[in-house]
Structures are given as structure tokens and as C-alpha cells.
Amino acid sequence: MTSFLQAIGGLGLFLLGMIIMTDALRSLAGKTIRNALMRFTYNPFTGAVTGAIATATLQSSSATTVAAVGFVSAGLITFPESLGIIFGANVGTTITGWLVALIGFKLQLGDLMLAIIFAGVLLRLSGVGRISNAGMGIAGFALIFIGISSMQQGMGGLQELVTPDTFPTDTIIGRLVLVAIGVLITIVTQSSSAGVAAALTAVFTGTINFEQAAALVIGMDVGTTFTALVATIGGSVNSRRTGFSHVIYNIMTAAGALLLLTPYTQIWESIAPGALASNAEIALVAFHTTFNTLGVIFVLPFTSFFARFMQKLIPDIADAYTESLDRKLLTEPDLALAATTASIHSELNALLRYLVSMLDEKSVEKKVNLSDLRIAIEETQAYIDLIHLEKSSQPGWGTLISIIHSLDHMQRLYERCEEDEDRAIAVMRTPELNDYMNIVITGVRQIIDDIENNNWQEAAERATEFTSIISKEARNIRQLVMNNVAQGKINVPTGTESLEGIRWLRRVSAHILKIVHYQAKVQQQLLTNQSEPESAP
Numbered sequence: 001m002t003s004f005l006q007a008i009g010g011l012g013l014f015l016l017g018m019i020i021m022t023d024a025l026r027s028l029a030g031k032t033i034r035n036a037l038m039r040f041t042y043n044p045f046t047g048a049v050t051g052a053i054a055t056a057t058l059q060s061s062s063a064t065t066v067a068a069v070g071f072v073s074a075g076l077i078t079f080p081e082s083l084g085i086i087f088g089a090n091v092g093t094t095i096t097g098w099l100v101a102l103i104g105f106k107l108q109l110g111d112l113m114l115a116i117i118f119a120g121v122l123l124r125l126s127g128v129g130r131i132s133n134a135g136m137g138i139a140g141f142a143l144i145f146i147g148i149s150s151m152q153q154g155m156g157g158l159q160e161l162v163t164p165d166t167f168p169t170d171t172i173i174g175r176l177v178l179v180a181i182g183v184l185i186t187i188v189t190q191s192s193s194a195g196v197a198a199a200l201t202a203v204f205t206g207t208i209n210f211e212q213a214a215a216l217v218i219g220m221d222v223g224t225t226f227t228a229l230v231a232t233i234g235g236s237v238n239s240r241r242t243g244f245s246h247v248i249y250n251i252m253t254a255a256g257a258l259l260l261l262t263p264y265t266q267i268w269e270s271i272a273p274g275a276l277a278s279n280a281e282i283a284l285v286a287f288h289t290t291f292n293t294l295g296v297i298f299v300l301p302f303t304s305f306f307a308r309f310m311q312k313l314i315p316d317i318a319d320a321y322t323e324s325l326d327r328k329l330l331t332e333p334d335l336a337l338a339a340t341t342a343s344i345h346s347e348l349n350a351l352l353r354y355l356v357s358m359l360d361e362k363s364v365e366k367k368v369n370l371s372d373l374r375i376a377i378e379e380t381q382a383y384i385d386l387i388h389l390e391k392s393s394q395p396g397w398g399t400l401i402s403i404i405h406s407l408d409h410m411q412r413l414y415e416r417c418e419e420d421e422d423r424a425i426a427v428m429r430t431p432e433l434n435d436y437m438n439i440v441i442t443g444v445r446q447i448i449d450d451i452e453n454n455n456w457q458e459a460a461e462r463a464t465e466f467t468s469i470i471s472k473e474a475r476n477i478r479q480l481v482m483n484n485v486a487q488g489k490i491n492v493p494t495g496t497e498s499l500e501g502i503r504w505l506r507r508v509s510a511h512i513l514k515i516v517h518y519q520a521k522v523q524q525q526l527l528t529n530q531s532e533p534e535s536a537p
Contacts, residue, residue, distance in 0.1 A: 182219020
């Protein structure tokens with residue numbers, strides 16, 4: 001009984017150490033790692049490399065996956081590129097097994113780690129900011145090896161009660177049963193790293209043999225997708241695609257690993273007879289890394305096909321302007337801001353198309369449902385209201401301010417479209433405004449193309465150009481309309497209607513300019529991590 005309690009207590013210490021270390025590493029390097037993921041992910045291959053490095057650094061595949069979902073939601077990377085990150089995360093997470101096998105078992109650092117925990121806690125108590133986080137990271141790292149030492153001692157005491165014969169035999173059915181047990185272990189512990197550490201400890205102490213441990217580890221790789229799958233419930237389309245991609249990919253990798261297991265053991269025995277049994281823990285962690293690496297190598301050439309399959313399996317929701325607003329991203333303000341930006345882009349595109357259809361009677365643009373658009377803008381405003389930053393401490397401040405400005409002007413542009421259709425009619429009926437109306441229509445259409453191609457700087461320049469023309473000529477047009485009234489060419493009500501049309505066109509142009517200006521700034525801030533707000537033109 002004592003040995004059992006020591007074993008599960010050691011597993012608990014390992015889990016606690018992983019939680020503490022991962023949280024500390026995320027505080028120390030999370031922002032840098034996320035920026036690196038975004039910056040160096042050009043295609044699925046580079047995504048896989050950066051995903052592996054990020055996961056190995058943060059010791060958390062879930063943190064890497066959440067970042068990938070946020071980037072896709074914001075339109076910063078494509079869905080196929082995000083798949084590369086997810087595939088690579090599976091390789092990065094195997095680094096924990098190497099730490100356990102090479103340091104935890106070979107060096108026997110249990111007693112030394114007690115002193116390291118004390119040093120880490122002192123840094124936590126005496127330090128501030130990064131020093132404090134570093135102290136927690138050191139303490140968590142040391143606690144992992146205390147847990148490993150405790151698991152070793154506990155499982156060593158169970159050798160007479162638990163042997164390889166206690167577990168299913170090495171048959172196809174036996175391996176599948178062990179895979180299922182591995183899945184359940186990961187679901188219970190909520191950590192594949194903890195399960196792998198337990199399997200390594202068991203095989204190191206002789207509680208189970210290599211084949212049994214390998215089957216358990218394969219199941220643990222599948223089980224780790226359960227957490228990601230649950231996390232997608234109620235999430236965005238991209239979140240669900242990511243979660244199910246993780247599940248399908250890991251099941252495929254697990255199937256390949258089961259086929260690889262027998263050839264792998266045969267290769268060991270042919271190269272160094274008896275070495276597999278005497279170095280089972282090294283062989284196990286090498287097997288874990290090998291089948292995950294081979295899985296990435298085989299799937300990367302088919303990433304585009306895999307992405308299309310997932311997009312058909314989980315299709316986009318029509319007119320879902322706010323689909324990117326996943327509340328799970330609120331724990332990462334920079335990702336939440338990026339998701340909000342994606343929503344604004346979708347809403348602005350629809351609003352501009354509606355505007356073109358109002359001004360151009362020959363337009364083939366399909367008018368959107370303004371009620372749906374109003375609800376979407378209000379939902380975006382509600383979402384941004386959940387993101388709270390301190391100007392003095394968080395770099396996303398400038399991005400948040402720019403987004404708030406964008407939403408304010410978009411709300412006002414929406415009101416111009418909703419309440420002032422008569423003004424648009426007045427613009428079309430005023431001959432003096434025909435040329436300027438066409439300038440706006442052409443400019444807005446070009447801005448729509450620029451937005452769809454993510455050319456925000458060009459969109460801002462176009463908006464500046466036609467807004468400047470409208471603003472400059474407004475006084476002359478007003479004077480011309482008044483002269484026509486005075487000369488009896490038009491009556492007063494028609495003149496008044498034309499003057500209102502001039503004001504409407506000028507306000508619409510100004511709101512478009514402000515929105516595009518702030519969104520161009522937001523896009524640059526998200527890409528370059530610059531967040532100091534600038535004044536609007």
C-alpha cells in the first residue's frame with residue numbers, strides 16, 4: 001500500500017511540477033514564442049518546425065495549439081499552415097520523455113533537486129517580474145524530478161505484486177487493450193507527458209516490458225487529443241477544425257505506430273541483441289519520438305489535402321461575421337485582439353458592399369441583411385469589452401485603442417447606411433454629385449479588393465485620396481446647389497435634399513477613412529508588435 005501511495009504521489013508531484021514550470025515558461029517566453037510562431041510560419045513545413053520548437057520550449061502542446069487557432073482566426077496564417085504547427089507540436093512534446101530518461105533516471109538528482117526547489121522559491125519570494133517567474137520555473141523543473149524519484153521508489157516496491165504478466169499479453173488484441181488503457185490514463189491525468197513519465201518509470205523498474213509500455217504510450221498520444229477536443233465545444237469553426245484535426249492526425253499516427261512497433265523491436269535486436277531489454281527506457285522514448293517524427297514527415301506533403309478534407313468536414317457558417325470571436329482566446333489578450341480584427345474585417349467588407357449597392361443602381365452586389373450586420377457589430381463590441389489592458393504594462397494597449405476607434409466609426413457608418421438611404425438617393429439625383437459619387441464607388445470597390453488581399457496600407461491611401469477630394473469640393477458643390485436654387489433651376493426642397501446628400505457623402509467618406517486608417521494601424525501592430533497609438537488623420 002505504501003509503495004502504491006508513493007507511486008501515485010510521485011505522479012502527482014510530476015504533474016504539479018509540469019504545471020508550475022509550464023506556467024512560468026509561458027510568463028517568461030510565451031509572447032516571444034507566439035511571435036516567433038507567427039513570424040516563421042510560412043508554410044506547413046516551417047509551421048511544423050516552429051510548432052516543435054515552441055512546444056519543447058513551453059512544455060505545453062495546448063499553448064501552441066491555442067496560439068495556432070488564434071492566428072488562423074485573425075487571418076495571420078492559413079489553416080494549412082496552422083496544421084503544420086499542430087503536427088510539429090506532437091514532436092516537441094516528446095522532449096519531456098528524453099528529460100525523464102536521460103536526466104531523471106541516469107543522473108538520480110532527486111536529493112539535489114530539493115536544494116534547487118529551495119533556490120527557486122527564494123527567487124520567487126525575493127524577485128519581481130521575470131526573476132520571480134524564473135524562480136517558479138526552476139522550482140517546477142526540480143519538482144518534476146522529485147516526482148520521478150518518488151515514482152521510481154514506489155514502482156520498485158510493487159515489483160513483486162505487479163509484473164509484465166499482470167498486463168495483457170503481446171498480441172494484437174493485447175496491444176489494442178493497452179492502447180485503450182493509455183488513452184484512459186491521459187484522460188484522467190490530463191497530461192500525456194505525465195503518462196509517458198509513468199510508463200518510462202514502469203519499464204525502467206521492470207513493472208512492464210517494452211512492448212507493453214510502447215502500446216501504452218501510443219494510447220497516451222491519442223488520449224492527449226481529448227482535452228483539445230473538449231476545449232473546442234462552443235468554439236469557433238477554426239477552433240473545431242483544429243481540435244478534430246488533432247484527433248484524426250493522432251489516430252492516424254497511432255495506427256502507424258502500432259504497425260511500426262514490431263519492426264522497431266526487430267531492428268534493435270538485429271543491431272544490438274539484448275540492448276532493448278537493458279535500455280528499455282531509452283528505446284521507449286526513442287520510439288515515441290520516431291513514430292511522431294515519421295508521422296509529420298508522411299503527412300506534410302498532403303497537408304493541403306488534409307486541410308480541404310477538414311474544411312469540408314467542418315464547413316464555414318454562412319455570414320458568420322463573428323465566428324472568430326472565440327471566448328477561449330480571452331485568456332491571451334493579443335490573440336483575442338487579433339480575432340476581433342478578423343471579425344471587423346468581415347463586417348467592414350459586408351458594409352462596404354452594401355454601400356456600393358446603395359449608390360450604384362447597376363450594381364450586382366448582393367445587399368447584406370443589415371439586421372444581421374447590426375447584431376454582429378454589437379457582438380464584436382461586447383467581445384472587445386471583455387478585453388481589459390493596462391496602458392503601463394501591456395503592449396496590446398495601442399491595438400485595443402485602434403480597434404475601439406474602428407468600431408466607433410463602423411457603428412456610425414452602419415447608421416448612415418441604415419437610416420439614410422434617402423440621402424443616398426439624393427446623392428444619385430444630384431447631377432453636381434455624379435462625378436464625386438462615382439469616385440467614391442470606384443474607391444470603395446478598390447478598398448474591398450485591398451481588404452480581401454490584406455493590403456491595408458493601399459486601402460488607407462485610396463480612402464485618403466477620395467475623402468480629400470470630397471472634402472475639398474464639398475464647399476464648391478454646396479455653393480453650386482444654392483446658386484441653382486436662387487436661379488430657379490431647382491426648388492428649395494430639392495436643394496435642401498441635395499445639400500443633405502452632400503453632407504451624407506462627406507460623412508460616409510470620412511468614416512471609411514477613419515476605419516481603414518485604424519485597421520491599417522492594427523494590422524501593422526499585430527505583425528510588428530508595435531502598440532503605441534497614433535492620432536487619426
